[in-house]
Amino acid sequence: MTDPDFREAFHSHKHVLYRFAYRMTGSSSAAEDVVQDCFVALWRKPAGYDPGRGAVRAYLLGIARNLVLKRWRDERSYEPLEQEAYICPPIDVVNVERDQAVAQAVQMLPPLQREVLVMAEYEEMSLQEIADVTDLELAAVKSRLHRARQNLRRMLAPLLESKGTKYGTHK
Amino acid sequence: MEPTNDPELRSLLREWQAPALPASLEDRVLRRQESWWRFLLRGYIRVPMPVVCCVTILIAFGSWRLVRPGSSGHCTAASLDRDTAAVHSGPAQAGRKLPAPPVETSDVACAADSHC
Numbered sequence: 001m002t003d004p005d006f007r008e009a010f011h012s013h014k015h016v017l018y019r020f021a022y023r024m025t026g027s028s029s030a031a032e033d034v035v036q037d038c039f040v041a042l043w044r045k046p047a048g049y050d051p052g053r054g055a056v057r058a059y060l061l062g063i064a065r066n067l068v069l070k071r072w073r074d075e076r077s078y079e080p081l082e083q084e085a086y087i088c089p090p091i092d093v094v095n096v097e098r099d100q101a102v103a104q105a106v107q108m109l110p111p112l113q114r115e116v117l118v119m120a121e122y123e124e125m126s127l128q129e130i131a132d133v134t135d136l137e138l139a140a141v142k143s144r145l146h147r148a149r150q151n152l153r154r155m156l157a158p159l160l161e162s163k164g165t166k167y168g169t170h171k
Numbered sequence: 172m173e174p175t176n177d178p179e180l181r182s183l184l185r186e187w188q189a190p191a192l193p194a195s196l197e198d199r200v201l202r203r204q205e206s207w208w209r210f211l212l213r214g215y216i217r218v219p220m221p222v223v224c225c226v227t228i229l230i231a232f233g234s235w236r237l238v239r240p241g242s243s244g245h246c247t248a249a250s251l252d253r254d255t256a257a258v259h260s261g262p263a264q265a266g267r268k269l270p271a272p273p274v275e276t277s278d279v280a281c282a283a284d285s286h287c
Contacts, residue, residue, distance in 0.1 A: 010200055
């Protein structure tokens with residue numbers, strides 16, 4: 001990878017990576033570290049990126065995802081990463097700004113649900129793109145996204161006009 | 172399990188905005204892949220505090236050893252020869268204590284009642 005290629009990749013994808021890392025970690029300094037480490041990885045091992053397997057964005061998001069999950073494991077080694085069936089309790093939205101309540105709710109999602117939700121809702125990635133980044137089957141992505149939305153509906157019910165979950169558990 | 176499209180939830184989620192990308196990040200990333208000589212001129216590294224403390228103590232100790240009076244003498248073969256020659260030469264060195272002569276084993280007599 002030449003210097004101009006690297007600079008172009010940095011300027012094209014820095015915002016996506018930063019937003020993703022920020023929403024996953026909830027910390028701007030941690031997000032900065034993750035983005036820096038992503039690009040350092042790209043610079044040191046440009047051969048790791050195979051254009052035949054997808055776009056640079058998916059490759060970089062894959063690195064960012066691994067770094068974020070590694071951090072999460074290091075910080076909370078006592079909590080299992082796989083919490084597919086985890087049901088988030090409702091959060092207290094009184095005396096909290098709406099955006100803060102949303103941030104709190106997203107942060108409360110299990111990491112594997114959160115990453116799928118962030119990519120789908122905030123980065124507007126297709127299910128196939130998410131499957132490429134997370135190295136999951138399409139069905140697994142759909143399932144996680146469904147559970148994430150269900151959990152968010154439950155947590156943010158007081159802020160939604162049609163309260164309660166929409167997906168069949170509470171009507 | 173098909174993920175349902177949920178515009179209401181989506182519009183609520185969009186109320187949480189990520190902060191703008193800090194300008195310092197560009198420096199941190201793009202400066203890293205500069206050449207080493209440019210890094211020598213403009214770069215910086217983060218050093219852990221224990222390492223700083225150890226290096227400071229080592230430098231302080233080394234400086235103290237260097238400036239301490241009389242700390243420069245090392246025993247070399249040449250200096251030992253010079254000293255020995257001075258001891259054995261002339262009355263000027265008469266007052267100086269000479270090394271004791273080796274004791275011959277025949278001079279040592281054991282007492283009859285000793286167990287040697």
